Amino acid sequence: GAVVSQHPSWVICKSGTSVKIECRSLDFQATTMFWYRQFPKQSLMLMATSNEGSKATYEQGVEKDKFLINHASLTLSTLTVTSAHPEDSSFYICSALKLAGVSYNEQFFGPGTRLTVL
C-alpha cells in the first residue's frame, strides 16, 4: 500500500488562533486529496475535496473561509482551521487518492490529527 502522513498528530490551541494541518503522500502523487472530520462515536464526515492546482470543493455546511485548503503540489495538501473555537475540536483525517487504472482506485488515509481548542 501507499503511505500518507499527517502533521501534527495532535495539537492543542487557544480559542481564536489558527492551526495548520499538513497531509503528505509519501510515495505517490495525489491529484486529489480528501479532508474528513470525525467527532467521537460518529462516522467520518467529508469536509472537502482538494484538487491540485485548483480550488477545493467544500461539502454543504462546511465554511470555506474557516477551513482553508491549499493543494499546491501533487504530494501536499494543507488544512488551516482559522479562528478556531472549542466546537472545532475534533479528529481531522486526510486521505490521498491513488488512481491505478479502471479497475482499482484507492484512498489512502493519514493517521489523523486530533485538535483540541481550549
Place this chain on the structure above:
Amino acid sequence: GQNIDQPTEMTATEGAIVQINCTYQTSGFNGLFWYQQHAGEAPTFLSYNVLDGLEEKGRFSSFLSRSKGYSYLLLKELQMKDSASYLCAPMDSNYQLIWGAGTKLIIKP
C-alpha cells in the same frame, strides 16, 4: 441519494465467525472498501471489491453483489483485537467514499 446501511453494533465470541452486512446506494460505482477503525485512530484498509464475488484475505473475506447493492465482511477465528468499528464504504463516480456510521463489533472471551 447516496446511503449506507449497516448494523449499529454486533457481539461475537472469541474464536467464532461473524458476518457484517452492508447495503448501499451510490451515484456511480468504483468499487467498495471495508475499513477497520479503532477508537481514536484513522481507518485502516481491510479489503476491496469491484467485481461480484468473494475476496479472501487471511481471516477476512469480503463479498460483493453489485446488482443487489450488497456486501458483507466475514471475519473468522475472531480475536480480542478485532474489537473495533467496521466501515463499509463504496466509492462513487467522483472517487469519493460514501460513509455510514459503521458497525461496532464487540468480541467477548
